[in-house]
Amino acid sequence: MVDGVVKRKRYAVVVTTYGEVDKLTIRNLWPSSRRILLVVTRQIVKVPTALIYFIADYRSTKHYINWKLNRYRSKLIAINRAQTKTLEAALDRYGSGFLAKADVRVFDAYYFVPPYLDDMLSELRRDYDGIVVVPMIPVESAFSCGVACQMVMDVCGEGSFALVKVMSRLWSDDALHRIYIDYLFAQLSQKIRSLKGGGKIGLVLVIHGTLVRDRHGNTPKVFTGLEETIAFFEVMKQKIMADPRNIFTDVRQGCINHSNGGEWTAETIEKALEDYREDGYEGVVMFPYGFFADNSETEYDAKKQLDKAGFPVAQYVRCINDDPDFGRWLGEKVLAELQWLDNLQHAMETPGECIEPKLKKFSYIE
Structure with missing residues (x-):
């Protein structure tokens, strides 16, 4: 004063x-x-x-x-x-x-x-x-x-x-979950929607992976966010599958990992896509829910894996970015x-x- x-x-x-x-x-x-x-x-x-x-x-x-x-x-x-x-x-x-x-x-x-x-x-x-x-x-x-x-x-x-x-x-906010789910379903292409009832459709929720064990097999000394990563996926999968607009047969986690430091999360993008391919899925949607903005790991690395996977119908849904x-x-x-x-x-x-x-x-x- x-x-x-x-x-x-x-x-x-x-x-x-x-x-x-x-x-x-x-x-x-x-x-x-x-x-x-x-x-x-x-x-x-x-x-x-x-x-x-x-x-x-x-x-x-x-x-x-x-x-x-x-x-x-x-x-x-x-x-x-x-x-x-x-x-x-x-x-x-x-x-x-x-x-x-x-x-x-x-x-x-x-x-x-x-x-x-x-x-x-x-x-x-x-x-x-x-x-x-x-x-x-x-x-x-x-x-x-x-x-x-x-x-x-x-x-x-x-x-x-x-x-x-x-x-x-921020990941734990119910309002964010609602915005995410509304955005995801609004972005689905007509080609993906047309598969409903005629083929299995999978969703890969992409997030940055994290360290599970260090190079000596021990729990990492730094905070890795592993429990939060798992909890975020579980709540999003449950809400997506329970939504009346849902067209997905299954939802799987797709982690982007580094190669150094020890053992990283096992639920990778590669594993999710391979599992869907082996299970005969006709369509796959990829949504990077673990990032608020598209970057080289999402719209370049992750999307390139989806493109190469060769599903009859595939769609990359961009990050939430500057959605109103x-x-x-x-x-x-x-x-x-x-x-x-x-x-x-x-x-x-x-x-x-x-x-x-x-x-x-x-x-x-x-």
């Missing part, structure tokens, strides 16, 4: 994800590959510093040749920026109550390409009263949303809970987090007031 005037608080919202190079050059790929090794790979495999440069060179060259030959260009950055704009519009439209007492700005940032999340956090913490980080991956682990948490601790310190809030457990219903839902979640952070700060600033903030309830925006 200055001269009896209450100072308006300023909050930043940062929409973040891995990030992939927008312009395909080896010069752009190399620093991205190096950061992946430094931030993610070294959590599960000890990589000597000198070897990181060699591996980064190899991976960059491999991706460049592969993507160039297949004329692939990642849309992840463009999608994340569109999601950022959609979220910004949702906050402006539905957040009038909160915006009446605080200013909110929305930014995009990335783990592995500029603007880097850790650099942005360093800048924003000087100018804003609070920051909400929105990792655009529904299931958190040390290899996904956990990267954001680690960067928050590195930049702001372990006592930053009153300054920065990292959103989590998803944008409204995300706006609701972010508003709740902003309110939580504001209540917590108010409680800490008010003598004698309970430090447990009272959360404001937001209903789903219809």
